[in-house]
Amino acid sequence: MRRLSLTSFLSLSAALHAATAAQNPCRCLYGDPSWPSQSEFAHLATQVSQPLIHPEPPAKPCYTSVNTSECVEVTNGWTDGNWRANQTGSMQSPNFETFTFPNGTVEECLLNTTLALPCGQGSVSAIGVDARSVGDIQAAVKFAAEHNLRVVVKNTGHDYCGRSAARGSFLVWTHNLKNITVHPSFTPAGAPINETFEYAITLGAGVQWHEAYAAANASGRTLVGGTSHGGSVGAAGGWLQGGGHSSLSASFGLGVDNVLEFSIVTSNGSYIVTNAHQYPDLFWALRGGGGGTFGVVISVTYRTRPTFPIMTVFLTATANTSTPNSGLSQAFTELVRITPQLTDQGWGGYAPFNNPTSNSTSFTVISIVPTISQDAAGQANATMTGYLVYLQELAANSTQSGNPADAVTLQGASTTSFASWYDWYTALWSTGEQEGIGLGAEVGSWLIPRDLVGSDHERVAQTLLSIPQAGWFMVAGGAVSNVTASDTGLNPAWRTAAAHVPFGFTWTEGTTLDEINALRDTLKSNIAKLRALAPESGAYLNEASLYEPDSAHSFFGSHYDQLRAIKAIYDPVDLFIVVEGVASNEWDGSLTCRKPT
Structure with a gap:
């Protein structure tokens, strides 16, 4: 029996998933009758390495008592980007944790409890997977696709459009994918053996810039990356996939100009290593087409440069x-x-x-x-x-x-x-x-x-x-x-x-x-x-x-149409839809239901 190539499998999968999508015009949200049962989530829990997470708004401990040690920790960390990145339910800008109903009522959970408003879940995801491996993400993605869930992918929550949160959603939390590997000599997968790069660095999806810079510097190398106090921004997520500007860009280009390779899980659970030689269309799209759009990035390999004054x-x-x-x-x-x-x-x-x-x-x-x-x-x-x-x-x-x-x-x-x-x-x-x-x-x-x-x-x-x-x-x-x-x-x-x-x-x-x-x-x-x-x-x-x-x-x-076509290949069910991202204009304002065609 002849095995299908991954390309053929993706094409067949695209056709099957597109048919399924037509039958499921709206995502399933927490509280909907179609929301997975406790037994179904329990089965998912047996397929991943960590207990399922139940994100909560970061200020919630203060609604028990402002004098508890948990509330003191929240208060002390509220304006610390690295503290917020460590919280499953936190965004760097708290307004994206809130939810506004059509009548203008806002559900939120405020740190200032003296305002006497109740603590609500808002737009914080209902449940999710704490991903520590490729297998964790494959299990999460397959589960979400099978149950037609509204998916968000989150590392640190640094997003000025709130793409890392959505009311009633299922969260794939990549923050703990912290592996860092410095390669004295790196050849991209599928590349000629003589195509090598000295001291490339591979960063897991959860690595933040302060961690990446320290690792590169320890090897006498420099990375083109983002600059912010505390270095809390993710080094392998939305910063890069959206372009990635740097104080070094005028000398060495943007983040997307310094990437050698991605590893990614697509909406059907396929694990793909993509670069200029393997799946070059996806490699092209990931360099500027936006985070949370084409799949869940597992790792990124960057070129580095020798230290310089x-x-x-x-x-x-x-x-x-x-x-x-x-x-x-x-x-x-x-x-x-x-x-x-x-x-x-x-x-x-x-x-x-x-x-x-x-x-x-x-x-x-x-x-x-x-x-x-x-x-x-x-x-x-x-x-x-x-x-x-x-x-x-x-x-x-x-x-x-x-x-x-x-x-x-x-x-x-x-x-x-x-x-x-x-x-x-x-x-x-x-x-x-x-x-x-x-x-x-x-x-x-x-x-x-x-x-x-x-x-x-x-x-x-x-x-x-x-x-x-x-x-x-x-x-x-x-x-x-x-x-x-x-x-x-x-x-x-x-x-x-x-x-x-x-x-x-x-x-x-x-x-x-x-x-x-x-x-x-x-x-x-x-x-x-x-x-x-x-x-x-x-x-x-x-x-x-x-x-x-x-x-x-x-x-x-002018790249939009090509990006949309590539998304149709690797995410034919539009599992990954984010605010103002590719294909988002085909969905309603809440990104819950497809617009009629």
Whole structure:
């Protein structure tokens, strides 16, 4: 009897699953008559290595007593990204733990119990699997497909669209897949024997950046990865599958440009190792097509680079106003103008604007450049030094102008060297709390094209200056632009961008719905401002607005149709559907029922 190849099996499975999907237009949620019985869950429990988990909102212990040790732990950890990542029911932004009914009633579980509201499950998953192996995930996925469950995949809960939670859902929790393997020599599966990479690193789906960086550094290597205080973001999940920007992107590309291989379980339970030689269509899609969309990623193998020294600048420019022609406006406008030159030379980093107040507004520049080559380092130093001299002269002239509103104050306007990128990371980012963790949060973003900066940098700068807490992130250009747009499934707008502009707002518990809606209206207005600058560009899927009028174009651009076709092969039943992800527009707003065809 001839065995089917995995490709043939997938094609046959796709046809069978598509027929089944047509008969099951709605997912089964907790509380539905079709929800699996206790005996069925008990049978699942015999197939996995850990007891089934029953996630709860993280604040729930405080509803017993605020004086219990459990509540004290919750209170102490509430704004700690790594603590929240360790909780099965926690999202980094608690608003995504909540659920709003059609009548506007909100079910949630607040830390501030004095508000006298009941603790509800909200959007926290009802039950799930604590995955520790490929077999655990295969069992979980097969069970979910068999019972037509609403599935969410979660590692750390870092998701500004709440893709790691859904009311009444079945959770595949990958947080404890912590294996890290450093390969002195790595050949991708199916590749020619002479295609080897020195010191590649394989990370399990639950590895976080602080763990990955420490492991790479112990081997004298450097990884292109995310930067946030505490390093709590997952290194092998949504960050990567959505693109993955880094302070090193201008020098070495995005996360998707540094991946050698994925291992993944698809919706029929198949375990696949995919790279440029095996299932290249899936490899293409996973590099930018979005997390939780094509299957459950088990591990990722990245290329690494030898440790190298870096040059860095950390400065803050402060003034009384950022209105057009003010000193601060000129300082920021010049940064926008020279950004393409900076990123071409390898400078990468972040320039967030602080929220203007009645008497002060400021922006900060945190930027680095590898100094591997003396010639390249000299050119990069000359460009940045020129900008710093410009700022110093601007500050001096604005102070002498006699107009207090124009006066610019500078802090730290000089370059500093570090022996390695890891030294810089540990000095600035390895401790502390990531801004906004434990608060309600919504964000938006837009990619600003390089040609627009070249032709009208002043309009770009003035538009950004009108958006509170916007950021000018120099994580595009340079090496990011040197990759052909068709090489990965990533939104092609990244390849022509000069910079990535994220922005958003946060709120504390007790903020009224009217107040939150007013903030949302402002967010929508600011998104529209940036979209009007470059309507044919796009946005970053991982720092995404929930209010994009055409999310398929905004987040995937011309790659959407191809991504949808690949999803139909590897997930024909649409088991993996996430907010604003591929195929999500074919489902209702709650992603529970398919829209009629």
